[in-house]
Amino acid sequence: MLTKLRSFLIRSIKNKKLNVFGLFFLLAFVILVLSKLSKQYTETLTVGVNITNLPEDKILTSKDETVLKVRVTTYGFNLFGSYFYDKTVPIDLKNDAYVYNDTYVWLANRAMSKVESQFGNSFEIESIQPDTLFFPFGTLSVRKVPIKLNSSIAFASGYDTLKGMVLVPDSIKIIGSDTEIKAINYVETSELSLLNIKENINTTISLELPEEVSTLKLSQNDIVVTAEVQKFTEGTLEIPVVINNLPTDIQINYFPKTIKVSYEVSLNDYKSIKPSDFKIECDYLEIEDANKSYFTPMFKKVPTNVKRVKMKQNKIEYIITE
Template sequence: MLNSIKLKIGQSIRNKKLNVFGLFFLIAFLILVVTKLSENYVETIPLSIEYKNLPETNVITLDSIPKVNVTVSTHGFNLFSYYFYDKTYILDFENSTDLKDNTYLWVAEKGRYAIKEQFGNSVEIVSVKPDTLVFPFGKLSSKKVPIILKSKINFRSGYDVLNEIVLVPDSVKVIGAEEEISEIEFIETKPFDLSDVKTNINTLVDLEFVNTSKHLKLSEEKTRIKAEVDKFTEGTFKIPITILNKPNKKDVNFFPKYITVSYYISLKDYKHVTPNDFKIECDYNEVLKSGNPYFTPKLIVNSSKVKSAKMKQNKVEYIIIK
């Protein structure tokens, strides 16, 4: 037991020595830091540029705004504080630039006072690089362009869109410099995919604008996709063939006399379509021009209710009887 007590006393003494050493080490480190921060340093600080007082009718056409590198001389405490503050220079177009043709010119000497004011009196501005910045600009203009739907819509078997897919709005104004918007012919939506659709579509989709200049704006950021979806079915009719431009004093015998037409239509409109809504015509003048020994029939659909239609046969044989 006596040995155990001696061991604990020894550990306690060693721990106290370590704690005292650690305390003196920390004090020495802090003194060193304070001493270093009290000295003067020359350091280059990059400043991002934001601007104000740009006329509303103008837009800067640079792809990216340049930075300004400001070399300063000051003690370490000031430099240390800059690592925790926003390093941004606010460029005032009204008071800090000169207008020349279609560009704004910023000269470092002219903007030096504003930079000095931003850093404070305890900081000496050694240099500002670059010493000149050029900001080309264009006059704001607008152009109306159509919206193109990028979509993959798959309907459940037996279902389809009743009329057509509608975009509201179907066009958008592009606002920006005239030389930039002149190259834009349309704006696409972001990809819009649906599968197994059997109900009406009515939803908003964002417009895709990532591939254009960031200086351009759109009058709308979204468009609404609307479509009436219904159950569809297929029907068939036998439609008689009509011969156009028959030759005088000659008879045209042709076969077949009827062609079966299959059509695709919504279930609710199925009863409203009759054979009279379809025509099949063959033009004798066309075979005279082509020299073909057969007619190429043309299908004419006179009903807007029919989604699609096709003939089961695309040739009509004929002979001329004198």
């Protein structure tokens, strides 16, 4: 027991000595820091700019971030404190800049008083670099362009959509400088990736502008994409072939007289599709002008509620009988 007590007392004494040493070390460090901060220093600070007074019908076309290197002389206390709050320099384009060749030109010496007031009386401004800033601008214009869907969509087996993907809206207004918007022919969506689709689609998707025209704005930032998804099946019908523009003094015999047509249709509309809903024609002028030995059949009428319509035969043979 006595041995344990003695060990405890020895540890306590040692810890006390250590605490006293630490206190003196801390006081010495504080005194050193205060002596350093009480001296004057000349340093270069990097600050951003805040553009003000840009006319409503103008837009800046530069994408580069603008910063100033401000060389200042001040006491260490002030310099240390400057790292904890923003010293963004305001640039008034109306009063502190002039226009030259569609560019606002800002001169540091003309705006020196505003820079000094931003830093305060405790800072002495030695220099500002660069001493001239250029802000190219364009006249604000509006143009309406179509929206292009960027999608990767896979329907489940037997399922499809008759009308395809519907975009609401299907076009968008782009707002920016007249020179930049002329280069934009459409606006693309972010990628829409859907797999094994069996149900109707109704989703919101964002619009994306190319990085090189990031100064442009859109009248809205997203659109709605919808699609009516149905169960589809394949149908086939025999459709009669009609010869057009046949001269009255010529008779021909052609074959086949009908062509088998395949198509895809929703199960709901399957029974409503009839041969009369289709029309296949051949034009006599085709063989008269080109001296061909066969007709090329063409669809002249197809039901609006079917898709992927195909003829099983793409030639009609003929013989002139008179």
